[in-house]
Amino acid sequence: MRRKPILSGLVLGLFVVSLAPADERADLSAIWKIKDEGLNRTQVMEILSYLTDVHGPRLTGSSQMRKAQEWAQTKFKEWGLENVHTERYEFGRGWNLKRFSAHMVEPTYSPLIAYPKAWTPGTRGLVRAEVMRVDIDSESDFDTYRGKLKGLFILTQPPREVEAQFNPQGRRYSDEDLRNVTMMPDPGQPARQPRGPGRPGQPSNRQLQRKINAFYVSEGVAALVEPGRGDGGTIFVSSGGDRKKDAAPVPPQVVMAVEHYNRICRILDKKIKVQLEMEIQTEFLDQDPYDYNVLAEISGTDKKEELVMVGAHFDSWHSGTGATDNAAGSAIAMEVMRILKDTGLRPRRTIRIGLWSGEEQGLLGSRAYVNEHFALRPTPPEDMDRDSEEYRKLTQTPPTLKPDHAKFAGYWNVDNGTGKIRGIYLQGNEEVRPIFEAWLAPFKDMGATALSVRNTGGTDHLSFDAVGLPGFQFIQDSVEYDTRTHHSNMDVYDRIQKGDMMQMAVIEAAMVYHTAMRDEKLPRKPLPKPQPQSTGTQ
Numbered sequence: 117m118r119r120k121p122i123l124s125g126l127v128l129g130l131f132v133v134s135l136a137p138a139d140e141r142a143d144l145s146a147i148w149k150i151k152d153e154g155l156n157r158t159q160v161m162e163i164l165s166y167l168t169d170v171h172g173p174r175l176t177g178s179s180q181m182r183k184a185q186e187w188a189q190t191k192f193k194e195w196g197l198e199n200v201h202t203e204r205y206e207f208g209r210g211w212n213l214k215r216f217s218a219h220m221v222e223p224t225y226s227p228l229i230a231y232p233k234a235w236t237p238g239t240r241g242l243v244r245a246e247v248m249r250v251d252i253d254s255e256s257d258f259d260t261y262r263g264k265l266k267g268l269f270i271l272t273q274p275p276r277e278v279e280a281q282f283n284p285q286g287r288r289y290s291d292e293d294l295r296n297v298t299m300m301p302d303p304g305q306p307a308r309q310p311r312g313p314g315r316p317g318q319p320s321n322r323q324l325q326r327k328i329n330a331f332y333v334s335e336g337v338a339a340l341v342e343p344g345r346g347d348g349g350t351i352f353v354s355s356g357g358d359r360k361k362d363a364a365p366v367p368p369q370v371v372m373a374v375e376h377y378n379r380i381c382r383i384l385d386k387k388i389k390v391q392l393e394m395e396i397q398t399e400f401l402d403q404d405p406y407d408y409n410v411l412a413e414i415s416g417t418d419k420k421e422e423l424v425m426v427g428a429h430f431d432s433w434h435s436g437t438g439a440t441d442n443a444a445g446s447a448i449a450m451e452v453m454r455i456l457k458d459t460g461l462r463p464r465r466t467i468r469i470g471l472w473s474g475e476e477q478g479l480l481g482s483r484a485y486v487n488e489h490f491a492l493r494p495t496p497p498e499d500m501d502r503d504s505e506e507y508r509k510l511t512q513t514p515p516t517l518k519p520d521h522a523k524f525a526g527y528w529n530v531d532n533g534t535g536k537i538r539g540i541y542l543q544g545n546e547e548v549r550p551i552f553e554a555w556l557a558p559f560k561d562m563g564a565t566a567l568s569v570r571n572t573g574g575t576d577h578l579s580f581d582a583v584g585l586p587g588f589q590f591i592q593d594s595v596e597y598d599t600r601t602h603h604s605n606m607d608v609y610d611r612i613q614k615g616d617m618m619q620m621a622v623i624e625a626a627m628v629y630h631t632a633m634r635d636e637k638l639p640r641k642p643l644p645k646p647q648p649q650s651t652g653t654q
């Protein structure tokens with residue numbers, strides 16, 4: 117149907133007016149107070165220093181994580197927050213790294229940059245042994261090495277080429293980058309398939325990895341060594357073992373800086389023997405099978421039965437101090453609570469902070485919390501075959517809603533490192549666009565302007581989104597997140613940008629405050645519909 121241009125202009129005009137109702141306005145006097153507190157009396161870097169320098173790293177289930185959780189609760193009480201407590205969920209055994217050293221001692225002496233993988237056992241004291249390069253890609257390779265590996269350090273991968281860094285490691289969004297983020301993705305493009313083992317239609321290599329580990333254990337190797345992703349002394353290290361108490365044993369496993377790994381490989385290629393000396397002391401904490409989320413509140417006034425949440429995952433990997441992933445988001449969420457308390461603003465709804473654990477193991481803490489309080493979603497066991505009918509049924513079962521589901525106004529999350537906020541991902545919820553547009557307008561001069569209808573994944577807002585609750589993450593400058601810090605030994609305080617942290621705390625505080633003040637709760641998307649069964653052809 118065709119209309120005269122003037123008429124369609126009028127229709128469009130009315131439509132735009134209805135998109136931006138008059139009550140969607142930022143409260144500029146509250147924002148002035150939030151900016152004044154967050155910019156002139158900031159504590160965000162001091163909080164960050166405690167989380168990283170003093171209590172980092174914070175691997176879920178580790179003793180340091182417990183101390184950090186205690187510290188956060190003490191801080192909340194000091195600030196006058198209410199209902200400060202932890203809530204537990206079943207996690208598995210904790211793991212501590214007690215001591216580690218690695219050296220090359222033959223043909224010449226050199227200290228080595230390396231870290232043990234989490235949940236792997238230690239060596240029996242200080243071990244000095246020869247090194248062997250081994251290639252095992254399938255079970256048929258076992259016979260080649262059987263009986264030849266006892267007591268040796270095993271290099272499990274070929275050397276990896278290291279290229280010069282011609283591009284800067286740190287990046288901020290250009291205006292054009294930011295425009296691209298706000299564009300809807302091409303609907304003709306196939307949906308992205310989940311990564312990693314267990315992808316529908318692809319054989320899982322988890323089983324094979326278990327068999328290879330069992331082979332190394334039965335052969336009695338000293339430890340496995342692999343080159344880390346990254347270079348320039350930066351290594352990315354995660355888990356090599358299992359949190360389950362009755363898990364099959366794995367060998368000690370160490371990730372080494374690629375330059376040191378390659379050097380050993382090149383010496384071995386010359387038929388010259390290499391000896392390493394390592395001491396790995398680790399400790400499994402079998403006593404407490406639970407981990408904990410930390411909660412605290414500022415109670416509301418006339419709508420205090422309703423809830424706004426701000427959160428971040430408090431846990432990290434163990435080789436750095438977990439600064440960008442995710443002491444940054446945690447320090448900001450804590451600072452948001454401090455700012456809101458110290459400004460004396462009186463939110464109508466109750467504002468609750470959640471510092472989640474177990475995020476790095478699969479959003480375990482936030483998911484357990486959402487299950488407990490808002491909507492129960494069946495959780496398939498981690499080792500269930502993802503191609504099975506049983507797995508499909510479990511993941512497609514609609515959540516069972518609990519009474520507090522109806523009282524939930526919104527959840528705000530930061531988990532993309534140190535980079536300042538450039539906008540908000542709407543998580544496909546078009547109805548919040550005009551609301552966030554109004555709330556974000558006063559932060560244009562701080563660089564936060566973009567609203568993207570896209571989803572962003574990978575962190576705790578998904579636990580809320582999955583049961584139809586409005587949960588949001590910000591669009592952040594990546595800075596060095598993917599190139600240098602995220603899960604690496606260089607994820608440390610010094611990689612955090614103070615100005616960005618202050619900007620984020622102020623903006624998140626404003627979003628949380630406005631969510632607590634709005635007459636209505638934030639609009640919701642309909643509950644997620646079951647996805648059609650995967651054909652497994654992708």
Ligand SMILES: [Zn+2]
Pocket residue numbers: 429441442475531575
């Ligand atoms: Zn994270």
